[in-house]
Amino acid sequence: MFITFEGPDGSGKTTQARRVTEWLASLGHDVLAMREPGGTEIGDRVRAILMDRAHTHLDARAEMLLFCASRAQMMAEKVRPHLARGGIVICDRFADSTLAYQGYGRGLDLGTLRILLDFATFSIKPDLTLCLDIHPRAGLQRRASDLAGMNRLDAEPLAFHERVRAGYLALAAEEPQRWQVIDASAPPDVVEQRVREAILKRLAAPAKGA
């Protein structure tokens, strides 16, 4: 079972991914928690390049390929072996982030991105994608309360983040059997409950290939 968390910046994905990991582990599942970009020694070095606010001149294609490079390493080193052992993988962001940010946000061609993503992910798709949806203004406000935590992409204008959010909603509408959109403006405990319900439903009725 491969579960991914997606959504605009400041939607609370990281908190929810952590809570869900602890919950599934407490139920006795073998859970691997990852976050993107990064999660491997090589991926973390790529992450440092991607997140550095001094890199204002990073080209959109180079940016996209760096995200894909980090992802390919994570799949090879961590995710594929864990899934092959029958474990659960929880990933805080995955390929859909590239479609939302580099595709809808930056305007790179979605068809080209899909081909590159298929390559970088070894054609592995999530079984369930939880989109924590929040208006970018609210998300960025949450993020701005922690200035040191602001990264290069948080610093993009509001219009960029609005395109990203619209992109997520379009992706979710395209594949409703894989996506679950959850209102992330609700209190964290309510969001957590909805996340658990979606996972329990999917664990009871796996939708692979549906």
Ligand code: TYD
């Ligand atoms: P991070 O600090 O992990 O933010 P968050 O907590 O919101 O996930 O930074 C990841 C940033 O990189 C975030 O702004 C989204 C962006 N991103 C992309 O643009 N493309 C991608 O493929 C991925 C994985 C992330």
